[in-house]
Amino acid sequence: MTEEMLKNFLRKYKEGQIPDEEAASALGKLFVEEMGFAAVDHIRELRQGFPEVVYAEGKTKEQVAAIMESLYERGQGNIMATRASREKYDYVQKLLPEARYDETARIIYIERKALPAEKDGRYILIVTAGTSDIPVAEEARLTARLWGNEVHTCYDCGVAGIHRLFAHLEEIRKANVLIVIAGMEGALASVVGGLTDKPVIAVPTSVGYGASFQGMAALLSMLNSCATGVSVVNIDNGFGAAVMASKINHLSRGEE
Amino acid sequence: MTEEMLKNFLRKYKEGQIPDEEAASALGKLFVEEMGFAAVDHIRELRQGFPEVVYAEGKTKEQVAAIMESLYERGQGNIMATRASREKYDYVQKLLPEARYDETARIIYIERKALPAEKDGRYILIVTAGTSDIPVAEEARLTARLWGNEVHTCYDCGVAGIHRLFAHLEEIRKANVLIVIAGMEGALASVVGGLTDKPVIAVPTSVGYGASFQGMAALLSMLNSCATGVSVVNIDNGFGAAVMASKINHLSRGEE
């Protein structure tokens, strides 16, 4: 939805062309496309510079495709659907040939606004404890790129061999925002948090077994981090961490 | 079971035709059809205006069919089996050709008493936070209709884009009873509860991942709602919410 459409509506309301009792409802319909099974939020791009993101799990392939199409037609930004299977991608791709799929990140996306070639050095650094955490990290990496950020990664740097982490000390110190992704005991968040004075977003993963209880151990560990400047998102939520990091990063550029 | 049958029995007992030591047992047998694997409750229709509902999960297709047949033959009301697979429906349908199946709601049903064409405006409103909550909502919707209620729905109105909800403000305000269905953090129940002065039945769903712990997050959230007039049913229990809402709705019509 463009800003003109909105201004147009407000003017009409002031002039009395839109009666009081219809206003709230009419405004709502402008902002939101009611599809029965979904209410697509077209105001989000206007407000936040990025369209609504489709959470594909629990939606049929037809539903995912219909929502992506609606976002594609009414907006201009990058479009993405997370937690998407290849089967859903195959269906979407037929309707939206520009759509791409990242197997590891499990994201269907259309990248209409590429990153500028020129960089200002304000990058997001993604650090993972192990190889098994990579799918979550890739979800974060692709999300952050689609939201307009330069992203660096440093995978498999868990604390059991802490020299592996220290080999990346300079990259850690220079990062603008950090995303730390770890399963098992999640100690990496505290260690990285103690090595930087920038904000750290911690993502517990469900990697582990037994008393990791599907990521609960790492989650509790990160919430109780003795390092300051660490906040936490949901287990395996690479997407959420990337959006948070992106907002902070853009803020530091005076963009938001 | 008809009311005459019951009165008949009581008269006989008073007159001494039924000996004391046999009375309790005989009465029980009248009310309940013992099938070995199930004890079908024929008194429920008499008492509550709606026959026993079959919970199909954990029963074989033969058992589901046998119970539905028994209810069909001895009663007059609408019949339904919840949490039923298509495979069970196919089996039931051969014995009871009138039986229908709702794929999304996962309900097998026979609708012998349709809703009256004329409506009195006392409707139940079902609001869901997201598209993924729709199966639970459809279980509630069909149940409420079969129990004789007018039902409106408003799907995908979660609080992250609260204007989507406000577009339905009038419908919310006019509803007689509300069912709010949400997974993840379940915040929708509190927000809707603050917008209406009618009773709200909240249904947490298992939609979510990680620290949603199969719906526990939404459940705890709803139980702790700061809004008054909100009560909660089990996770994913669209059926239970609909029965509760139906009882309240009928009460408001002086029907129960």
Place this chain on the structure above:
Amino acid sequence: MTEEMLKNFLRKYKEGQIPDEEAASALGKLFVEEMGFAAVDHIRELRQGFPEVVYAEGKTKEQVAAIMESLYERGQGNIMATRASREKYDYVQKLLPEARYDETARIIYIERKALPAEKDGRYILIVTAGTSDIPVAEEARLTARLWGNEVHTCYDCGVAGIHRLFAHLEEIRKANVLIVIAGMEGALASVVGGLTDKPVIAVPTSVGYGASFQGMAALLSMLNSCATGVSVVNIDNGFGAAVMASKINHLSRGEE
């Protein structure tokens, strides 16, 4: 510790005045004052612009006072001890007459670097759901101020009466970073997260009873927030939220 001390050490090491086998240990001792019961971290101020913060709970009053004295003497920044009782303050105040105590926030502090009178409008907004959340909010407010931030507050704006929140819409939209503090079902984080495109730090509180399980309900709710750009700190951790928010706020000023 001043930067000169550090450079001095490094030069000596390069010139061979400090033997290899002693270097790591010697450097460590420069950075950290070993007190037996505590190892005071004097490098933190150098690295992060703010000295180590004393977590007073579980420490004796003598320990708290000794650490604060050490920080006072070797550094120049604001000093603070959180979760401190008045009794501990009384003891500290005798040794450090400049020390002040905030009863609600339960913080002992010495403010040596006041906020500049001139402001740039980049403020942190603290929003609470209820009156009972205020102690946590005050811990956050005072911490954020001592770390050099302008702070606004908006207390008792829970979602049950959502118009109370909307009365502050402008202040919410203009804030640079937001801290949302709520107990019970913690729905406020999701609602505020949907109203702003700035980063939101959510703090669950132990306010509530029964199935709030000492803040677990709000914690899970916030971790599962359907709004993007929300990350979470530990239950009742106003201090941690403020440090995270401060880091983001300074970043947006190009200060860190």
Place this chain on the structure above:
Amino acid sequence: MTEEMLKNFLRKYKEGQIPDEEAASALGKLFVEEMGFAAVDHIRELRQGFPEVVYAEGKTKEQVAAIMESLYERGQGNIMATRASREKYDYVQKLLPEARYDETARIIYIERKALPAEKDGRYILIVTAGTSDIPVAEEARLTARLWGNEVHTCYDCGVAGIHRLFAHLEEIRKANVLIVIAGMEGALASVVGGLTDKPVIAVPTSVGYGASFQGMAALLSMLNSCATGVSVVNIDNGFGAAVMASKINHLSRGEE
């Protein structure tokens, strides 16, 4: 707040006396009295026929008194503060001499609208499993009365001696809405739910020990009730159950 005040405001806005950019904020201030530590909601009485209820736990006696005074002056309805200690009452009573205190229910209240002498038989029935559940029941009873309902009670009717319950069968069958309050295993909710076709609000209590885990056993039990028409509120939440029951009861009278 009276309805005239609201209409007045809306007219002014339409006529342009209130500029667009001030409208939302001005309206908010009319509805809500900002006290710094609290934002008193004066719109609630208008909308729901009952003023905001003060949750006294976690508030100082001065805060409780100030909020009650504000509600007393601007409204006309019954006023109440729940979870209040006698000490807080003593303080309130000096400022508001009409205030009364119910020791068992732990409620401070001012009853300005008494129940009509004439009754229509639509009563709420409160059933408890044991004597130890009575404080929660009394909180519910007094709340329901202050909200304009006739209330009956049936205490100490747990299922271990089920004949005690059956002695009240008639009273159960005739009740319009039921509140079932039980700790330990909470089985009473299912049994009562099977004996009536009216809505049942179940309240788990923290009565019990060991594996009752402060009411969790009863809570889970009630959420899993095999009886239909049972919904649940938070542990020990007699107040919440009463408000829910009151809304249903008024609905059945065509009052809401």
Place this chain on the structure above:
Amino acid sequence: MTEEMLKNFLRKYKEGQIPDEEAASALGKLFVEEMGFAAVDHIRELRQGFPEVVYAEGKTKEQVAAIMESLYERGQGNIMATRASREKYDYVQKLLPEARYDETARIIYIERKALPAEKDGRYILIVTAGTSDIPVAEEARLTARLWGNEVHTCYDCGVAGIHRLFAHLEEIRKANVLIVIAGMEGALASVVGGLTDKPVIAVPTSVGYGASFQGMAALLSMLNSCATGVSVVNIDNGFGAAVMASKINHLSRGEE
């Protein structure tokens, strides 16, 4: 192992034929057949009148068969393997043609000691809440029979339609020991416990969904039963309940 073998050994040891340092080990080998993967306990039949029971889950079909063969050859009693798949039965049956399989109970068994035709009326009564609890009940029923007990059953008698239970009041009152099997909220244990003065063994089942948490709700409910004379075994542990009931039943006959 026969009693003679044991007496023989003890005599030899006393006479010094078995040296001190070998005695404990030798005795152990007599009692236990070491198979590498299993140590079959041949003393159990001697001591308890019933051979070791094989828990088939987590064992290969070869292991199950080898242990059953060993028990078959060295003992005289009934033999059984619980939690056994049909596939394991097919393998066992080839080696032990007398072996039978109960599909619902999931038990492989060889019944060498049948129940006496004449009965003394001391029966165990198994009551289930629903049809879905029957597999657990059948495990209990067959186990109890193989351990030499007369067993009655009363299936699908949950508390939601309490008249179904009361139809069996006489059978409940006359039972010597009762096993109550229920999922969901498990209220049946308390109700039955209040109707009899005989010992009740409660078995929570994993029947249910959502907040039943795989039987935890029923388990906690039963542990907190307000009825006296109720004790509890593990979730879905029909076998364990039957052994406990059998021991009590035999005790009442002066057999153990």
Place this chain on the structure above:
Amino acid sequence: MTEEMLKNFLRKYKEGQIPDEEAASALGKLFVEEMGFAAVDHIRELRQGFPEVVYAEGKTKEQVAAIMESLYERGQGNIMATRASREKYDYVQKLLPEARYDETARIIYIERKALPAEKDGRYILIVTAGTSDIPVAEEARLTARLWGNEVHTCYDCGVAGIHRLFAHLEEIRKANVLIVIAGMEGALASVVGGLTDKPVIAVPTSVGYGASFQGMAALLSMLNSCATGVSVVNIDNGFGAAVMASKINHLSRGEE
């Protein structure tokens, strides 16, 4: 309540002296004394040979005393109130001078039916793991004695020094029923269960710290016991274990 009173009532009803519509209610009142705060169950003594037991926790001293008085006057058996403080005893003792108090067991009791001097050897054996479990054990011991059982005890026999347990092997083997009481890891239940072929009632206690989680570790341990013939009661529930054991013991005498 005597048996004559009951027979009298039934005769009158048959003869028509008691109208149908009053019968259930009248019978109920005969069985149960309604005290407002309590419904004293006078039928229990008739049915079970032992009057209702008062659970003193959560009742005022006046309530405890009033219920005990009622039981004293209408019955003939032993009377007891569990979980009672000395303060409550002092109040009761003034009204009922025969009342005694056991400080360790925390039971107020009146013993009107003493144990017969002559014993038949059918004793209940109570085994505890440690000294700290003794209060729970004493609650069990006194309860079992008041319910007419011979009781032996074997305290502080935990598995860490298993020879302490084996010193009591003969006493264990000869016991008719066993109560095993243990906190921490609760392993004693499995070990004792493997040494006897009689029924074992296991009582987890809240003795322990850290990951014992107030007895949950012992509870889970006992529920998962690999020994057969072990069932479990609530944490610290010495009373419940004793009643269960007593019922089994009486059954073995042909008394119940």
Place this chain on the structure above:
Amino acid sequence: MTEEMLKNFLRKYKEGQIPDEEAASALGKLFVEEMGFAAVDHIRELRQGFPEVVYAEGKTKEQVAAIMESLYERGQGNIMATRASREKYDYVQKLLPEARYDETARIIYIERKALPAEKDGRYILIVTAGTSDIPVAEEARLTARLWGNEVHTCYDCGVAGIHRLFAHLEEIRKANVLIVIAGMEGALASVVGGLTDKPVIAVPTSVGYGASFQGMAALLSMLNSCATGVSVVNIDNGFGAAVMASKINHLSRGEE
């Protein structure tokens, strides 16, 4: 108990002076002093070189004193009671004037076997994350010393300022066994585990708040440690960690 006493007994049994049926029981009595409330284990010193340790929590001061006296009289080793209050010490000290009390460790002890002056360099190193963990560390330190070990400590070395830990790198590398004590997120165990190739015993503490859930976060974190060679004891169990470390340390000296 001396070794002679034991040999004496065995000889008598072989010669037939102790009849078979009395042997087990007689041997048990020799090993264990039955006190009614306690069964003091005198065999432990013989077997393990250290007498039974008294766990004072949940025991009366009289019980603690009586057991310590018994151990003092029959043995020769160091004696200790853990989790003891000063009040219990005052009582013990009157009976056993040699007894000493460590306020921080909460241990009453009599040190009859002092550490040898000469050391072999095989020391146990105790590392804590924070000052608040010191009470648990002191319990471990004193226990380890009384069990005959040289102990070093390194307190307040948490990972948030990891240079504090690295200042002790040499001491860590040279330690024979390590005890790592940490609350909050417990990350220290993984980091230390990655820095040494010696066995690490991790002790989670209940230091923390909110989502530390009384030490559960640190416990889960340590159990899931990605470092190898880390095993865990109960929350706050400094004593247990010290005994484990002591056994390993003695083993490395060929002493056990």
Place this chain on the structure above:
Amino acid sequence: MTEEMLKNFLRKYKEGQIPDEEAASALGKLFVEEMGFAAVDHIRELRQGFPEVVYAEGKTKEQVAAIMESLYERGQGNIMATRASREKYDYVQKLLPEARYDETARIIYIERKALPAEKDGRYILIVTAGTSDIPVAEEARLTARLWGNEVHTCYDCGVAGIHRLFAHLEEIRKANVLIVIAGMEGALASVVGGLTDKPVIAVPTSVGYGASFQGMAALLSMLNSCATGVSVVNIDNGFGAAVMASKINHLSRGEE
């Protein structure tokens, strides 16, 4: 990585051939092979005498093979990948023909350093409660052997038939370190812990059902063990237990 390589590097740095700003990074690269998806730790073999172990779960077969190849080429020790499927083995085996696979232990390994034929009697004893615990035990057994230890086993010795355990008393007493593996209630750890004075590593397994909650019951049980000298590793973590035991065993030989 050989020791020469390391010494070489350090000499160059001292001589100034490696500039300060590159040193940390260069050293890191020497130690760690960066593969993008993994950072293989080549320093571990140098430091601990055993190369990094590959945790195969969550890694692709290509990743497992690449890491094993890297370890094979740069090191000399035994190589192993745990939690590996046969499918992954088949892939690895093509690249590394020496690789072997243990189906039960689920380990891919290359044994380049065999155990010495001559033994010193310092063996690790692995005891399991049941047959179903064997896969975890075999993971421990093979790991311990590959790490250079003599290993004995004693399977299926649970406490329900405690004589099975006592048949192995001598082997238990002579073991140098013990690994006790048990599911269900995990009591075996406490019993074995009471029979030896050597260190015991307890491994809870997920064997069990219902309230075993995937091994949580055994885990809590073992953490609360009343026996001293018992420490615990994660559920099903046979590998971790073996490494811990190996470190202790080598320590006792003066090898580490």
